[in-house]
Amino acid sequence: MKEGKGAGGGNDIQWCFSQVKGAVDDDVAEADIISTVEFNHSGELLATGDKGGRVVIFQQEQENKIQSHSRGEYNVYSTFQSHEPEFDYLKSLEIEEKINKIRWLPQKNAAQFLLSTNDKTIKLWKISERDKRPEGYNLKEEDGRYRDPTTVTTLRVPVFRPMDLMVEASPRRIFANAHTYHINSISINSDYETYLSADDLRINLWHLEITDRSFNIVDIKPANMEELTEVITAAEFHPNSCNTFVYSSSKGTIRLCDMRASALCDRHSKLFEEPEDPSNRSFFSEIISSISDVKFSHSGRYMMTRDYLSVKIWDLNMENRPVETYQVHEYLRSKLCSLYENDCIFDKFECCWNGSDSVVMTGSYNNFFRMFDRNTKRDITLEASRENNKPRTVLKPRKVCASGKRKKDEISVDSLDFNKKILHTAWHPKENIIAVATTNNLYIFQDKVN
């Protein structure tokens, strides 16, 4: 979609089904559960990570100029095993291979680079294309066997010949042994030289070239672990200021830190916190106020946080309350008890901005996902389902009936499927293309192009 159209509001544009990736059967293999989704900086590549430690990268086809009614499709570009399960012998702990986060580096040359992380180890992967192969060696046969030099009678110069495109992924750096607790975030600095990794209690700063050393910049571990009251849940660098980053906590606070202030950023520069509404107090207040994701807007002026029931937009210049709050599924507030019992209350939903920061999106249950238009203040609920399978089928808005009489086409809260949750969503940086991950499928939706 071209710049002129603008990444429009959630309701102004019509979202259409484009593609779905993944197995069809209902029996979900645990290793196939998608755990992270991320577009690269141009939007041409879309990476997913799963619980089995694999990374799958999709590439958008070049737009067919003649058939301009749809944008290019995303097809598998590369698949590789990023992380393997490990065993920490010292602690007798198994380390899951699940990919927690993928972050792309901006492209500097022909190859693509991304960081992928599991609970303990971050890896820098180089994804490169190979479409030529050297042929005509003197001492090697074509199949690689060595020739007996005495049989060589003439010499030739090896040449490169075209071959089928091969995409190779190779680990270039492995950043290990720096996290005692589970890594929940990685974020690349705008200097494109350093990045941070955050676990429950600490944040480390790395240089992309240096793997044997990292710098601890935040440590909230109390001297006495019994005094532990909160953990770090997410962290991100500011998109423009290379000295600024934020981290969110399980208590619903966000701290903005300036690395110029001191080597150890235990003291925040800003603390963003909204006072709790005492009338909403419950057994589970602490759980639902825990922030599961924090994302800066592309402009860097705002940041968005996701807690269990809502999405909040914060102006970096105002610390005492968010400038906007959107209820994602307020009808769940009366169901917190059952959601606690079935562990759904611990689900960590992510959120994302569109390219122009005018719309935000996040997931919910029953394979629903929500978009909020910040300008029109309208919101929409859509469903990722194979039922709307035909490309360019416009998605029908959904509605959940909280209580009372259920209208036609509405779904009652009690019939929501809480096993079908959308935790990970991503928005193309420039166009109205979104990637929505259900448990083991990846849906791609586009706005309707006339």
Next chain:
Amino acid sequence: MECALDAQSLISISLRKIHSSRTQRGGIKLHKNLLVSYVLRNARQLYLSERYAELYRRQQQQQQQQQQPPHHQHQHLAYAAPGMPASAADFGPLQLGGGGDAEAREPAARHQLHQLHQLHQLHLQQQLHQHQHPAPRGCAAAAAGAPAGGAGALSELPGCAALQPPHGAPHRGQPLEPLQPGPVPLPPPAPSALCPRDPRASAACSAPSAPPGAAPQAAAAASPPASPAPASSPGFYRGAYPTPSDFGVHCSSQTTVLDLDTHVVTTVENGYLHQDCCASAHCPCCGQGAPGPGLASAAGCKRKYYPGQEEDDDDDEDAGDLGAEPPGGAPFAPCKRARFEDFCPDSSPDASNISNLISIFGSGFSGLVSRQPDSSEQPPPLNGQLCAKQALASLGAWTRAIVAF
């Protein structure tokens, strides 16, 4: 919000969750367990407030029947549960039943109330002493005080009044009052896996005068959370006071790990400078006196407790570095290599500290976060389900389990 479950069920569900997290792949999830412990705390608060209310009502009935004024006004326990009248409910253990008749009539209630009150006393004494707050931030034994910065309505009930410690603020060396020993629902904790929670070790730590055998093994009954800091986990304090051998390295701003598998060496540089560390009064290597209380407040010194610097470890080449952390890195992890039994740190967590809950369940959750409960131990620890069920099976046991909070 109405909850379909009562406090007891919530507590039992939460215990189950914590227990089952032991066996989950990937190690203990610190975040999730922290949140579950908040629910536990909240449910416990409600449960205790309800218990207090009920027992208070019984107490009132007794008094009315006896038509005797309460003799002793030692403690003024002001407690109000949500929904209760805000007027203070005065009673103390000695006020229960002015006469033998009442005792005969409600021995169980009196007994339980006594226990609850004892616990309350210990809690508040601790809190008053350490925090020097005239009014407890929370009510009663129910997690006195909210976690730092997170006071909720449940912990600020109207009517909670300042409590006069009956005998003045006790000093920390006061022996733990063992609660009524009774049938112990939980098996004794394993010594190795539970060294931090071993009441013997803790008793020795906190109260040298306390008879080692005073506290029955089951931490639930024996270690009232009122003495959370010393009782629970010397292992956790291994970072608080570096042993002499650490002096040489404690100001180091680096942590180095050797991966035994890949032989990769990684260094994490801590974000503080030597001069920051030594500027603090708590810096032992600069010879500025013994570390004092409130260690957590010295942000610079916090760094010296970075894993690896604290332990004069086994001969592991990697300095047991990050491996020195409790298994899974969770606060509930008993430290298998606790070494600091000799000292009793002064710093005391809030009575509402999360891991108090867990440490109290002691043997019921022995190696709660340990992935490998030593099979060489005593009988396998009960899982959370059994513990809760047993606890719930009888009112007395339940009270003891709750009192142990």
